[in-house]
Amino acid sequence: MGDTMDGTKQHRRRGDTRQRIQDVALELFAEQGYEKTSLREIAERLEVTKAALYYHFKTKEEILVSLFEDLTQPMEELIEWGLEQPRSLETKQEIVRRYSAALSGAAPLFRFMQENQATVRELRIGEMLKNRTLSLKDILVDPEAEMTDQVRCVSALFTLHAGMIVLQDLEGDPETKRKAILEVAIDLITQAHQGG
Amino acid sequence: MGDTMDGTKQHRRRGDTRQRIQDVALELFAEQGYEKTSLREIAERLEVTKAALYYHFKTKEEILVSLFEDLTQPMEELIEWGLEQPRSLETKQEIVRRYSAALSGAAPLFRFMQENQATVRELRIGEMLKNRTLSLKDILVDPEAEMTDQVRCVSALFTLHAGMIVLQDLEGDPETKRKAILEVAIDLITQAHQGG
Amino acid sequence: MGDTMDGTKQHRRRGDTRQRIQDVALELFAEQGYEKTSLREIAERLEVTKAALYYHFKTKEEILVSLFEDLTQPMEELIEWGLEQPRSLETKQEIVRRYSAALSGAAPLFRFMQENQATVRELRIGEMLKNRTLSLKDILVDPEAEMTDQVRCVSALFTLHAGMIVLQDLEGDPETKRKAILEVAIDLITQAHQGG
Amino acid sequence: MGDTMDGTKQHRRRGDTRQRIQDVALELFAEQGYEKTSLREIAERLEVTKAALYYHFKTKEEILVSLFEDLTQPMEELIEWGLEQPRSLETKQEIVRRYSAALSGAAPLFRFMQENQATVRELRIGEMLKNRTLSLKDILVDPEAEMTDQVRCVSALFTLHAGMIVLQDLEGDPETKRKAILEVAIDLITQAHQGG
DNA sequence: TATGAATGAGTCTTCATTCAT
DNA sequence: TATGAATGAAGACTCATTCAT
Numbered sequence: 001m002g003d004t005m006d007g008t009k010q011h012r013r014r015g016d017t018r019q020r021i022q023d024v025a026l027e028l029f030a031e032q033g034y035e036k037t038s039l040r041e042i043a044e045r046l047e048v049t050k051a052a053l054y055y056h057f058k059t060k061e062e063i064l065v066s067l068f069e070d071l072t073q074p075m076e077e078l079i080e081w082g083l084e085q086p087r088s089l090e091t092k093q094e095i096v097r098r099y100s101a102a103l104s105g106a107a108p109l110f111r112f113m114q115e116n117q118a119t120v121r122e123l124r125i126g127e128m129l130k131n132r133t134l135s136l137k138d139i140l141v142d143p144e145a146e147m148t149d150q151v152r153c154v155s156a157l158f159t160l161h162a163g164m165i166v167l168q169d170l171e172g173d174p175e176t177k178r179k180a181i182l183e184v185a186i187d188l189i190t191q192a193h194q195g196g
Numbered sequence: 197m198g199d200t201m202d203g204t205k206q207h208r209r210r211g212d213t214r215q216r217i218q219d220v221a222l223e224l225f226a227e228q229g230y231e232k233t234s235l236r237e238i239a240e241r242l243e244v245t246k247a248a249l250y251y252h253f254k255t256k257e258e259i260l261v262s263l264f265e266d267l268t269q270p271m272e273e274l275i276e277w278g279l280e281q282p283r284s285l286e287t288k289q290e291i292v293r294r295y296s297a298a299l300s301g302a303a304p305l306f307r308f309m310q311e312n313q314a315t316v317r318e319l320r321i322g323e324m325l326k327n328r329t330l331s332l333k334d335i336l337v338d339p340e341a342e343m344t345d346q347v348r349c350v351s352a353l354f355t356l357h358a359g360m361i362v363l364q365d366l367e368g369d370p371e372t373k374r375k376a377i378l379e380v381a382i383d384l385i386t387q388a389h390q391g392g
Numbered sequence: 393m394g395d396t397m398d399g400t401k402q403h404r405r406r407g408d409t410r411q412r413i414q415d416v417a418l419e420l421f422a423e424q425g426y427e428k429t430s431l432r433e434i435a436e437r438l439e440v441t442k443a444a445l446y447y448h449f450k451t452k453e454e455i456l457v458s459l460f461e462d463l464t465q466p467m468e469e470l471i472e473w474g475l476e477q478p479r480s481l482e483t484k485q486e487i488v489r490r491y492s493a494a495l496s497g498a499a500p501l502f503r504f505m506q507e508n509q510a511t512v513r514e515l516r517i518g519e520m521l522k523n524r525t526l527s528l529k530d531i532l533v534d535p536e537a538e539m540t541d542q543v544r545c546v547s548a549l550f551t552l553h554a555g556m557i558v559l560q561d562l563e564g565d566p567e568t569k570r571k572a573i574l575e576v577a578i579d580l581i582t583q584a585h586q587g588g
Numbered sequence: 589m590g591d592t593m594d595g596t597k598q599h600r601r602r603g604d605t606r607q608r609i610q611d612v613a614l615e616l617f618a619e620q621g622y623e624k625t626s627l628r629e630i631a632e633r634l635e636v637t638k639a640a641l642y643y644h645f646k647t648k649e650e651i652l653v654s655l656f657e658d659l660t661q662p663m664e665e666l667i668e669w670g671l672e673q674p675r676s677l678e679t680k681q682e683i684v685r686r687y688s689a690a691l692s693g694a695a696p697l698f699r700f701m702q703e704n705q706a707t708v709r710e711l712r713i714g715e716m717l718k719n720r721t722l723s724l725k726d727i728l729v730d731p732e733a734e735m736t737d738q739v740r741c742v743s744a745l746f747t748l749h750a751g752m753i754v755l756q757d758l759e760g761d762p763e764t765k766r767k768a769i770l771e772v773a774i775d776l777i778t779q780a781h782q783g784g
Numbered sequence: 785t786a787t788g789a790a791t792g793a794g795t796c797t798t799c800a801t802t803c804a805t
Numbered sequence: 806t807a808t809g810a811a812t813g814a815a816g817a818c819t820c821a822t823t824c825a826t
Binding site: 159183 | 347373
C-alpha cells in the first residue's frame, strides 16, 4: 500500500535529485536491463517515492533518453566534425581514435545499449542511435570499396564496442588492453583503406 | 477476455505442438525480445490456450532453454572437437570456418542472444552460453600472445557475430557478404597467429 | 500487496462469473458513476481478484460496452422497426409507448447514462448512443415542422427520460406516475403532429 | 517533469488569477467533466503551478463551489422572489421566463451539472442544487393537482434544461429556438394550471 | 503571491503460473 | 492433450494535496 518512507532521511542533498535519479537509473539499467529495472527499485534506492521520479521525468523512457542525450553529446559532436572532413585515411584514423575515447567516457551507457538492443530498438533512443551509427558508417565505409574492406571497417567499429565489454574478461592491464584494441581497430581501417 | 478458442482450427498437425511452440516463440523472441514477448502472445498466434504451453514446457524459460539446446548442438560438438585438436593455425582457421557455418544455421537464435544479452545473462542459458564462449576463447586465443593478437582473435569472433546482424545492412549479395566476413575473420586469426 | 483472498469462498456459482461482474458493475456504475467505480471495488464485492475481471473483459470500458449491448437490444430493434414505418401520428405514438417500456426495462443503465453524460461521451458507448438518439429523432421530429413543434417532440423524449429518474421524487404510486408521464409525452407528440 | 515555468509569461493581469482559475476550470469541467479534469491541466493552461491554485482555493471541490455560488446567484434570488409570490398562473409563467434567462446566463455551468450529475451528487454543490430544485418544484408544482399536470410542470423545467444542451443540435436560428423552447415550457405550465 | 519538490493513495492493466476437469 | 477460470504479484502512471521557501 503506497510507498512508505520512514522519517530517517534528512533533507540531505536537495536540488540534485534529478542527477541522482539519472545515476541510479544508469547503474540499474546497465546491471539488470531496462525492462527488469522497475521505477520502484530506482525510487527505493534513492529513498524517495515513485511519484518523485515523475516530478523529474515524464516517463521511464524519458529517464533513458535524458541519459542518452547527456552522455553521447561528445559523440554527436565527433560525428558532425567527421562529416565535414575529407574522407582521407588520416581522418578515419582520427575518428576511430576519438571514438574510442568517447566510448570510454560513456562506457556504462554503451554497455547498456549493447546488451539491450532488442529493447533499445523499440524506444526513442533506438532511432537516435541508428542515425548516429549510419552517419558513422558513412564516414568510415566507402561503398565503392571491395566487400572485404567494407567488412573490415565495420569490424573495426565492432571491435571498439566489443572492446568495452567483452574484452574486459581478458587478463591484463586495462590501459594496455585499451591501446591494443585501438591498434587493432586502426589496423583494420588502414588495411581497408589500402585496398586489402 | 479469456483464452477463447473458436472451434475453427481443425485437428491440424497432431503431436507437433511442441515444435510449433518453439517456432513461434523463437520468432517472437527474436523480433521483440524475451521480456516483451508474453505467453499470451505465443498462445494466441498458435490458436491455443496459455495453459497448453504449460503442458509442453514447465516455464517460459524452459521454452528458451529447449531452443538453445536444440539449436546449438552443432556448436557444442564443434567445440568438443576443437578442444581435442592441436592449437595450430589450421585448427583455428577450421574452427572459424565451421563456426561461421554453425552460426548461419541458428541465426535467429543468435540474433536473439546478441540483442538480449542483459536478459540472457540472468537466465539459465546465460551460464551455458558463457561456458561455450570461454571454451571457444581457450581454443582460439593464446594467453601468452601479445595483447594485440589476443584482441585480434576475439575481434574475429565478434566479426562473425556482428556479421550475422549488423552487416546485413550493407548493400550487396548475401553470399558475397558471408564470404567477405569469413575472409576478414580468418585474416585476423592468421595475423594473430603469425605474431602481429 | 496483491489481492489477498481468504479461502472462505467455496467454489460456489461457477460459470456465471461474467454475468455477476456485469450485475455488480452496473449497480456500482449507476450508484457512484463510472470513474468513481474502481475495478478493485467490483472485484472485492464479488470476492474475486481484479485479474479475474480481466479474464472476462479486456478493459473496464468493455464491461460497460457489454452492458450497453446486452440491455439496449430491445431499443435497437424498436428503432429498426420505426425506421420502416410511415411517419404517421400512430407510428409516433406507438414508438413513444414502446420506447417508454424499453426504458423501464433498462432503467439503471439509462439512469447511469443520464447521470454520466460527460463520461459516456468520451467512451465507445457515447458514439453508439448518439447514433441511436439521432435515429430516434429522425423518426419523431419532422424537420419541416414549426420550431415549437420540433421542440415538443424532443421534449417528449426528455420527459420520458427524466421521468425515469427525477420524477421518482414526486409522491404517488409508481405505476400511476409512469402512465402520467407517458400521457404527457404522447400529448406533446400529438400536439406537435397537429401543427401546434 | 515538474511544474516548470519558463519566464516568458509577463506580469499580465495582476490580481485576477482567482478569476482566471475559475474561467479555465469551468471551461475544462464543462468540456471533459469534473473527474477527468486534473488540477495539473488547469494549472498548465494558466501557465501557473498547481501549488498556485492552492493559494486561491483550498481544494479542487472549492473551485467548483465558488463557480456555483458566483453563477447561480440570480437563480437564488429568483427563487426567493418566487417563494413570496402567490401561486398564480402569472407567477409561474414569470418564473419560467426568468428561469430561462438565468439559465442562459450560466449555460456552461448548467451544462456541466447536467452532464455530471453522478459526480455533482457526491459533492457539496449536490446538496445546494437539490435544495434549489426542490424550492422551484414547490413553486411550480401543486401537490394537489392531477399527476399528469404535475408531470407537465416538471417536464417544463426539463424542457428548459434540455433546451440548453440537446436542442442545440436542431437546425435553426438560436434565438428562434430559445423562444420556441420557452413557448413550449410556458404552454406546459399553462396546461397544467388549467387542470389538464 | 506564488514555486519547487515531494508524498501517499490509488488507478488500470499485464504477466507467469496453477489446477480442476 | 488440452481448456476454462482464476490468482498473486508487480508494472507504469496519475492525482489531489502539502509545505518550506
